[in-house]
Amino acid sequence: MNSEKPILYNYFRSSSSWRVRIALELKKIEYEYKPINLIKEGGEQFTEEYTKINPKQEVPALKIDGQLLVQSLPIIEYLDETRPDGVQLIPKDPIKRVKARIIAEIINSGIQPYQNANVIKKIAQETQSEEKKMEWIKFYLTKGFRAIESALVESSGKYCVGDEITIADLCLVPQVYSAFRFNIDLTDFPNVRRVYAELEKVPEFIKAHAHRQIDTPSELREN
């Protein structure tokens, strides 16, 4: 293991960045926060400087143990496997493990790809319609939350899978934040709302929140 402080290239509001921030907090790993503004001047992820660091031109990217890791779920699995301290993010029990990973993946591959900034921009361009863009977002978020809710009915306790925090919870919180941002109605998803309300109280989740990062714009900043 390399002893240098890990560097997280990320953006305050990127939901996959946010998942990794929660993981780093829960695993008690100190890290350096390097903001990459995905919006400013067409996106800092496309600059020559950042492309040298991460040719995939995306966040999050975590420099750790001499590696540059991308993709939030593999990063979280890696942190959990190589760092015994803090919360166990992937449960030990095989059935709980798979249930936690399924919920994480419903969000990661089943919702997030349809609402990320680049895709939404593309949809707005293709359809030339703000209304159609919002319909697109609403369609995929509502469909996704229906799948999460049906999983939570079966697996949730205090958190997404039983009463311990897992990788699923790290994905749920930024996704619910996006739902609020896009005015998605969560009335029909009581388990989602209940688990989210629990997670909002956890100190590590508070610290990793989009509204409390060094690149959070002042109008959104909370203490």
Add this chain to the structure above:
Amino acid sequence: MNSEKPILYNYFRSSSSWRVRIALELKKIEYEYKPINLIKEGGEQFTEEYTKINPKQEVPALKIDGQLLVQSLPIIEYLDETRPDGVQLIPKDPIKRVKARIIAEIINSGIQPYQNANVIKKIAQETQSEEKKMEWIKFYLTKGFRAIESALVESSGKYCVGDEITIADLCLVPQVYSAFRFNIDLTDFPNVRRVYAELEKVPEFIKAHAHRQIDTPSELREN
């Protein structure tokens, strides 16, 4: 462990179904194949009968050990953890593990969501243009293959990560098949082509191929 034969609800051409078929072959697990036609009459995944089995109305779904599992990557991780026989799909070495999972995830969350049948249908409807639909597919597939190629430059040996088959390879093969289907030019991705050519020779990959399933239409069928 339950001793009943697992049931795989799947569709011959669904790339995430196909990944699970390869995993089942490599882990030497006998299973029952239940075809769910995603195209016929608006999609058999939406029938009342299938919705009772899988409320998420998607494939693949694997009934195993008394559970109904969804999401291909968590299913593959579960099979690897609970079945010691056959190929180890997630490498033991932490760095190789994370590299294999990153490539799998680039495909699973970075490409496949943009080319699945439902999304493509939606794009065609929204834009009312066959040309724009094909542009969309080409854009996301080419972007995705660029990311895979840059990962393979660093990690590949005979296969995606070194010289052993991993979860990354299970995702690569159906993705390359989709690229051929949509006439995506792979000239700039020599490592993708090289690894794919190796994987095509592996008996378990041959058996799991989309053109060799019980629901493969006769005009596509190969022996």
